[in-house]
Amino acid sequence: MSGTLGIDFGTSNSAAGILQDDRPHIIPLEGEAPTMPTAVFFDYEERCMHVGARASAALLAGDEGRYMRGLKSLLGTRLMRESRMLLGERLDFIDIVARFLAEVKRRAEAVSGQTFERALSGRPVRFHTGDARRNEQALVDLTEAYTRAGFGEVSFLNEPEAAALANRAALQPGDLRLVVDIGGGTSDFTLFRHGGADEIEIVASHGVRVGGTDFDRRLSIARVMPQLGRGSEIRHAFGKETHLAPNAIFNDLATWAKIPFLYGPDTLRAATDLEKHALHPTRLARLVKVLKEELGHDIAFAVEEGKISANDPRVSDPVIQLDMLKKGARLSLPAEMMARKLSKLADEIGEAAETTLRQARVEPAKVTHLVFVGGSSLMRVVEEALTHRLPEARVHRGAALTAIVDGLAMGTATAFP
Template sequence: MTRTLAIDFGTSNTAAAVMRDGAPWVLPVDDGRDTLPTAVFLDFTRRDTLFGQAAIDALIDGREGRFMRALKSVLGTSLMHERRQFLQERLTLTEIVARFLSALKARAEAETGDRFDRVLSGRPVRFHSADAARNTRAEDDLRACYNAAGFSKVAFLPEPEAAARAALPDGGDRTGLGLVVDIGGGTSDFTVFEGGGADIRVLASHGVRIGGTDFDKAISLAHAMPLLGRGSLIRAELGAARNPAPAALFNDLASWEKIPFVYDPATLRDVARMQRLADEPEKLARLHAVLEMHLGHDVAFAVEAAKIAGQADRAQIDLSVVERGLAVDFYPLMLEAAIAPFATEIAEAASETLRAAGRTPDDIAEVILVGGSSLLTTVSDSMAALLPAARLRRGKAFTAIVEGLAIAADQADAAGR
């Protein structure tokens, strides 16, 4: 019987799993690591496509090519189907994501010795919050990527419902209701449930388009982009008027999924003109260098590193890759200020999930936090404040979803579905 491969295709990280000896086995798909950064590097010199940590290493090494990350955030948009020139290839993002998934499939087959033509994939409850049509297009896009990667049968399971299946306590029994809070790179998802494993009963699920990449963007706009000219005044070509530098470019440069598309000659010419007319030309000169040298992702990684390090102590957003010695201090209070509005929205979405389930905060016995961004204390504190009587437990931040998908896939295989 052909087994189904479980895949958690994430905004920041991806994982694959199957069942082995009655338990989920998260496959080592990236040089022994059980998660694969959801990153792609089109190497122009070697005419090769790199994935995961190899893609990040190529970017850090300064190799000639195009780096892409957070492509999950583009599902359901017109960007997925626009054909763009990458050196000697014209590719859509659908084809690039398919290459990533095909490489993951090949690695899973090499590790297990099995062939997989069926996949059970996690998906957010909502890819795009309230836009039902775009949510449908996003799932259709992801299905097309899996089909192009070599999977003939594709099924989906909401990510928090998958995580709930893997959330049984060590003793194997659960009493009371549980709430999964899955804060990923691009979305936040919630499931109220009872039971566990194959016997789970879902009462309600809900999701919003808020995640770790939004945290990164807020931090970048507030603390990194001003060093590149955000908010700087630009003189008019004629007259004495001054206006702030256009915000759209900085918004795109602070968004992981949009960075690859800011590098074009017209934008460089616009920035050179702004630099000539700027009250602070040195800042626009830095922006010009970032665009000319394709350093947008280097800036984004510096912001992400400061976000992770800035929880406990003073950190720095280190932009020395742009200019020697360029950095800005980043304190825990700055992190909290950047994330607090999102934490409030996440708590409101959790409350909406409880209302959809017909339950109150007092009915929830346990909150299980999963997803990389759930590790931020501002997020977990908002859940503790919303559900003060519930036990707060951290699940496996990066693999809980794929383990639950493996359980569900095995159950479907056994039933012949």
């Protein structure tokens, strides 16, 4: 029997689900876990591509190869169509996303015993905030990746609308609920209410390209990159004057999706040059080490872990652990420092929620519930930015990591009439 697979292709994590006896059913793609990291690793020794937790494990074990995470952020950009040689094949990033999705399909079929000719995929309301052309291109890119992955047909559902579907059971007549889905790459909002019988009525949806990977980036730039020479003084090749090290390398190194692009001879040469002319070369020597030993993702993981621990009220002395630079190296990340560094991003998220309400001409006081989903909705700065703007709304925590795939599974019933 050929069916429809619901796929939540996330910036950080992905999941798959189907409808079974009228109920959503998550298909575990990796052991028992309901989600798997959206990550790939081209293993140069075994000459194959690993996906998910296996890919991240290979990276952390220091295996020889190329790791990629955050690929969803590249959709719609010119980088998607750039090709490169990987394990003897010329591949572009659409191929790489396609191979990831093909593996999701293969595993879902193996676990469920069904075949899936069609996919109902989630999508952020906006892949790119201020650029309509890029936003459209992102959907073209993702559609092409599904086609190359072997799906005959693909349809899309806004991710927060899927989460609204998954939360319809708790809905009462008179409720006006706002889904707040804060993921790795985007923040997405859907205002919805009872639509009679088992239905929901979508009142408005909106989104902004800010998510947990942007939190990681901001914290890395503020806390880690100065240790690698960001803001260092560099002597001019001739004369005594100095200038500041250019920010571009550091900004890319702090950005999950951009890290693999730094591992080439040009960037290494530029960094070595900076080290040579730096007034205080110790920090830039660390940058050279990171590029040579390809430690960019290890740093990104360390920053992400630091962020999660600084957000956890039970952790009294949160740190970013940088053993990959030097055994025992660590940078403190007190909760109030993190809140300060992330306040602008949290405000952008809060403002996007207000825009959603404005689109629907709804006063904030009319919203009865805030339904938090997505991994980054667990961030206190996010919760505060929203509860501050909608103080009357009751906070309801949905299944943070699985509400969207549940809703997509439910959506498969009507996606292909």
